[in-house]
Amino acid sequence: xxxKKPAPRKAEPKVPVKLTDKDKxxxxxxxxxxxxxxxxxxxxxxxxxxxxxxxxxxxxxNTSKKFIEIGSGTNRRELFNLSQAKAYMQSLLVxxxxxxxxxxxxxxxxxxMYYKLKHTIAGTSENTFDGQGESDTIIEDMExxxxxxxxxxxxxxxxxxxxxxxxxxVDSGDEIDCNRMGSGGYSIPxxxxxxxxxxxxxxxxxxxxxxxxxxxxxxxxxxxxxxYNCILTHGGGQPPRGVRRLLHRLHxxxxxxxxxxxxxxxxxxxxxxxxxQGSINLAYESRRMAIPGARFMGxxxxxxxxxxxxxxxxxxxxxQDIKRAHQIAAYxxxxxxxxxxxxxxxxxxxxxxxxVEALISKGISYVTxxxxxxxxxxxxxxx
Amino acid sequence: xxxKKPAPRKAEPKVPVKLTDKDKxxxxxxxxxxxxxxxxxxxxxxxxxxxxxxxxxxxxxNTSKKFIEIGSGTNRRELFNLSQAKAYMQSLLVxxxxxxxxxxxxxxxxxxMYYKLKHTIAGTSENTFDGQGESDTIIEDMExxxxxxxxxxxxxxxxxxxxxxxxxxVDSGDEIDCNRMGSGGYSIPxxxxxxxxxxxxxxxxxxxxxxxxxxxxxxxxxxxxxxYNCILTHGGGQPPRGVRRLLHRLHxxxxxxxxxxxxxxxxxxxxxxxxxQGSINLAYESRRMAIPGARFMGxxxxxxxxxxxxxxxxxxxxxQDIKRAHQIAAYxxxxxxxxxxxxxxxxxxxxxxxxVEALISKGISYVTxxxxxxxxxxxxxxx
Numbered sequence: 001x002x003x004k005k006p007a008p009r010k011a012e013p014k015v016p017v018k019l020t021d022k023d024k025x026x027x028x029x030x031x032x033x034x035x036x037x038x039x040x041x042x043x044x045x046x047x048x049x050x051x052x053x054x055x056x057x058x059x060x061x062n063t064s065k066k067f068i069e070i071g072s073g074t075n076r077r078e079l080f081n082l083s084q085a086k087a088y089m090q091s092l093l094v095x096x097x098x099x100x101x102x103x104x105x106x107x108x109x110x111x112x113m114y115y116k117l118k119h120t121i122a123g124t125s126e127n128t129f130d131g132q133g134e135s136d137t138i139i140e141d142m143e144x145x146x147x148x149x150x151x152x153x154x155x156x157x158x159x160x161x162x163x164x165x166x167x168x169x170v171d172s173g174d175e176i177d178c179n180r181m182g183s184g185g186y187s188i189p190x191x192x193x194x195x196x197x198x199x200x201x202x203x204x205x206x207x208x209x210x211x212x213x214x215x216x217x218x219x220x221x222x223x224x225x226x227x228y229n230c231i232l233t234h235g236g237g238q239p240p241r242g243v244r245r246l247l248h249r250l251h252x253x254x255x256x257x258x259x260x261x262x263x264x265x266x267x268x269x270x271x272x273x274x275x276x277q278g279s280i281n282l283a284y285e286s287r288r289m290a291i292p293g294a295r296f297m298g299x300x301x302x303x304x305x306x307x308x309x310x311x312x313x314x315x316x317x318x319x320q321d322i323k324r325a326h327q328i329a330a331y332x333x334x335x336x337x338x339x340x341x342x343x344x345x346x347x348x349x350x351x352x353x354x355x356v357e358a359l360i361s362k363g364i365s366y367v368t369x370x371x372x373x374x375x376x377x378x379x380x381x382x383x
Numbered sequence: 384x385x386x387k388k389p390a391p392r393k394a395e396p397k398v399p400v401k402l403t404d405k406d407k408x409x410x411x412x413x414x415x416x417x418x419x420x421x422x423x424x425x426x427x428x429x430x431x432x433x434x435x436x437x438x439x440x441x442x443x444x445n446t447s448k449k450f451i452e453i454g455s456g457t458n459r460r461e462l463f464n465l466s467q468a469k470a471y472m473q474s475l476l477v478x479x480x481x482x483x484x485x486x487x488x489x490x491x492x493x494x495x496m497y498y499k500l501k502h503t504i505a506g507t508s509e510n511t512f513d514g515q516g517e518s519d520t521i522i523e524d525m526e527x528x529x530x531x532x533x534x535x536x537x538x539x540x541x542x543x544x545x546x547x548x549x550x551x552x553v554d555s556g557d558e559i560d561c562n563r564m565g566s567g568g569y570s571i572p573x574x575x576x577x578x579x580x581x582x583x584x585x586x587x588x589x590x591x592x593x594x595x596x597x598x599x600x601x602x603x604x605x606x607x608x609x610x611y612n613c614i615l616t617h618g619g620g621q622p623p624r625g626v627r628r629l630l631h632r633l634h635x636x637x638x639x640x641x642x643x644x645x646x647x648x649x650x651x652x653x654x655x656x657x658x659x660q661g662s663i664n665l666a667y668e669s670r671r672m673a674i675p676g677a678r679f680m681g682x683x684x685x686x687x688x689x690x691x692x693x694x695x696x697x698x699x700x701x702x703q704d705i706k707r708a709h710q711i712a713a714y715x716x717x718x719x720x721x722x723x724x725x726x727x728x729x730x731x732x733x734x735x736x737x738x739v740e741a742l743i744s745k746g747i748s749y750v751t752x753x754x755x756x757x758x759x760x761x762x763x764x765x766x
Contacts, residue, residue, distance in 0.1 A: 106747050107604060109597035115743045119695040127695060158596040158619075159567050162542065171565025182554025183579060184542050184570035196566060213541040214492035221490060236541075312502040312510060360498045364489050 017105035020195045022152055029146040030099045037092070048078040049091055052144040052284065059283045061332040067290035068278040070144065090138045091145070093117045093128055094153075098142070101154035107191070110136055113155055144284045149193075150241070156190040161243035162213070163188055164220055165231030166203040167250075172196060178231070185220060188233070190242040192249065199254065204231040206257040207250055208297075208372065211237060211271060215261070215356050215367070222368040228376070231256070238271055241282075244289045247275065251291050258291055259381065261372065264299035265315075265353035266324035269344070272296050277333050295381035297372065299354045301346030307371065313358035317351055339382050400488035403578045405535055412529040413482045420475070431461040432474055435527040435667070442666045444715040450673035451661040453527065473521045474528070476500045476511055477536075481525070484537035490574070493519055496538055527667045532576075533624070539573040544626035545596070546571055547603055548614035549586040550633075555579060561614070568603060571616070573625040575632065582637065587614040589640040590633055591680075591755065594620060594654060598644070598739045598750070605751040611759070614639070621654055624665075627672045630658065634674050641674055642764065644755065647682035648698075648736035649707035652727070655679050660716050678764035680755070682737050684729030690754065696741035700734055722765050 019027070033049060040047040051074060052058070058073040077088040097117050101108060108116065114135040120127055129135045143150055150156070162185035167178040171189065178186050189196070208230050210216050216234035219225065225232045231250065235243040250256045260275060262268035276294045278286030303309065317325075325344050334340045347353065359367040375381070402410070416432060423430040434457060435441070441456040460471040480500050484491060491499065497518040503510055512518045526533055533539070545568035550561040554572065561569050572579070591613050593599050599617035602608065608615045614633065618626040633639045643658060645651035659677045661669030686692070700708075711717060712727045730736065742750040758764070 101747070104747060107600075108743065108747055109600065109740075111597055111738075111740050112601070112743045112747070115696060115738075115740045116747070119693055119744070156600070158600075159545065162570060171567065174563040174565040176563075176565050180557040180559075182557045182559050182569075183572045183574070184554065186565075187545060187567035187570040189566045191566070214494055217490075217492065217539070217541075218495070310502055313498060355494075355498075357492075357494050357498045360491065360495045361502070364484070364487060364491055364495070364499070 017103065019102070019105075022193070022195060023102050026146065026148045026152045027099065027102055029148060030095055030102075033095055033146065034092075046078055046080045047088075048076050049088065049145065050074045050076055051091070051141045054140065054144060054281065054283070056280060059280050061277065063332075065287075066277065066292035066333070067286040068280060068283045069286050070283040087138065090117075090129065090134065091142060094135065094138050094142045095146075098153040098155070107154040107156055110139065110155060110157060113139065140282075149285060149288065151191040151193050157240055157242075159187045159189050159242070160240045161188040161233060161235040161246075162186060162216060163231060163233045163246065165207075165225040166201075166229060167199065167231055168201040170198045170200055175200065183217070183220065185216070185232075188242050188246055190240060192242050192246045194249075197246075199249070202231075202250070202254045202256070203229070204250075204254075204256060205229045206259060207231045207233060207247060208259050208261060209233045209235070209239075209247060209275070210261045211235070211263055211268060211356060218365070219368050219372075222365050224368045224372070228373075235271075238267075239275065241285070241289065244275060244291075247294075248289050248291055251293060258294040259297045259376075260294060261297050261356060261367075262299070263353065263355045264301055264303065264347060265317075265355070266321050266328055268299070269325075269328050273328065273331065273333070277331075295383065297375045297381055299356055299358075300382075301343055301350055301354075303354060304350060304352075307359065307362060307366075309354070309358060310361055313354060313361050314350075314352035315355065317348070317353060321353065322348065337383065343382060400486065402485070402488075405576070405578060406485050409529065409531045409535045410482065410485055412531060413478055413485075416478055416529065417475075429461055429463045430471075431459050432471065432528065433457045433459055434474070434524045437523065437527060437664065437666070439663060442663050444660065446715075448670075449660065449675035449716070450669040451663060451666045452669050453666040470521070473500075473512065473517065474525060477518065477521050477525050478529075481536040481538070490537040490539055493522065493538060493540060496522065523665075532668060532671065534574040534576050540623055540625075542570045542572050542625070543623045544571040544616060544618040544629075545569060545599060546614060546616045546629065548590075548608040549584075549612060550582065550614055551584040553581045553583055558583065566600070566603065568599070568615075571625050571629055573623060575625050575629045577632075580629075582632070585614075585633070585637045585639070586612070587633075587637075587639060588612045589642060590614045590616060590630060591642050591644060592616045592618070592622075592630060592658070593644045594618070594646055594651060594739060601748070602751050602755075605748050607751045607755070611756075618654075621650075622658065624668070624672065627658060627674075630677075631672050631674055634676060641677040642680045642759075643677060644680050644739060645682070646736065646738045647684055647686065647730060648700075648738070649704050649711055651682070652708075652711050656711065656714065656716070660714075678766065680758045680764055682739055682741075683765075684726055684733055684737075686737060687733060687735075690742065690745065690749075692737070692741060693744055696737060696744050697733075697735035698738065700731070700736060704736065705731065720766065726765060 037047040053073040053075050058071040062069050077084045079088050114132040118129045164178050164181050164185040169176050213234055219232050247258055251258050260272050262271050278290035329344045359371055420430040436456040436458050441454040445452050460467045462471050497515040501512045547561050547564050547568040552559050559569055596617055602615050630641055634641050643655050645654050661673035708727050717723045742754055
């Protein structure tokens, strides 16, 4: 083995951090939050912060915008309140940590932030955070309180999901041609805000979003996206924020229809629901993530008969599936849609779910050569 | 929303499938297996196949090659044996499925193969496979029996892991410059055999392999790989076969040292063990995957003192961790290495584990600006 002693090629000079406009805006929110606390203390008043409530009771479906949004309810966190003091301290720690990241022009992971802020409080055996779950929750609180997405606090989750197709983009200064990304595709980062990812050339006619990596790969291998001039994405199951935001930008900035190919089960329905209307837990992000214009291409409960599938591909619905299906059918955005009610009833009547992979029983490329082309041809989508 | 009716741009003419040399070799093995069965039947003898045993008892550490390898023990699977008939039938189904994939020049996922082969046996209520676990196991059996890796049977797992650095490669005909892959890097496919991935230009001095995506991202954001002229990879925890094979190729074809930055816990030790000596379950793949020359850079149990870390980053060892640490210390390839014995004893004495992320408590970029540069400088690696 050639064993060279590795050495840095060149000493990189420290460049002063360049703040984006968004960074400046976030810093202003952070400073406003801190000033409120300082001012209260100076006036000998009990410091507190207001955090918008993320409880179900403070979330509603906006029928004109057609997505889930957060209401105006807030919870107060006071320093001099035994049950609130810890969360108050944690909130300020997260705010301080975010400010430091922005000042340094760096980002970190949710786990990194947890480690950054975790320490034992001097003179006690009490830790600032006892687990990452605690800091993750406070980070979500601070996003809402500051009106800044996680990305704007310079925090990210791990990459998940991939994209391929007629798009050229610039990611962190590097030009990426998604026409030429080999078998793996462009790995979608968790931060795809315009400061990080700029679209340079988008020549696709639509986006086909599939649930899983394995299905995505079949479409990529069969060069479906070349033949149909489309962008092909997957989100590795429930798509993370980066993937949702990317789809949102492609839809809104480039007028591309978004067609979703998901499993015929409550989980697939729910993925569609989140892509289209937003999620309950992250309702404050709907305006930047929800895509009310998205369409559900399949699988459909009628596909078992329509595609003449064999009984072997049936996966029996569990008690949990049935319960979940009823819950989803009752969501305000599905409740009034006859097509969706029929769809969910169909699955319950079948008594089984169908994964997209089930189509392979008809042939390896049935899904790319028959199923999706037929759906595009007959335009039989659910809204 | 611009709603165009999507239509294929051009009808792709069906091109005849071009078999690679490896495909031809695999087909020969498959046909030999099938011929054996047919010949036995023609001679009115009971058909059977021989499957090399993957049990622990048939695995040994080869001290000269310095990796784990499979022995010569085999298990016979007979058609006319009630306890073996199903596995016999499943083995032939997998072989037939693989042949079909190779003939069609297509690949599928493990799940896809399961769906492809799953059906109810005519005249019975018996399924060929009752779950993907069954087909996955048989696929591993067939890899050993045919002397062909999963990839050579045209089966793949999902993409996992990423790479960035001074490498230009060709993946499925597309040229990928890993110097310019934005924030996400090159998504490492599960198949990186030379037929799929060719290295065009490798200008790095070494490879830094880190355990997790989040750590990888810190190194990428800090442009560590530019400064130290290295390739930066991660495997999302225990690296999947594609990542291990890629590291193997970089090490053996391009003489690059492989340095591993993993957590200081039994899981991190085990990841290193698999990268270096191969895994027990996939011992038959060691010759193509194991990298006896790999080096363990850290974290080390002495880092708590060496780096002057705060108590808050300690994660207490569980009963399970302690048990696992003793098992790992007893592995033949660790048992005779004093350094490793000292390392594992050190962790047990500490009573806690240390994740790489713990270094963030010293500063966001401590790991890229101090920890790893120091280790490269002092060359204090474990073998």
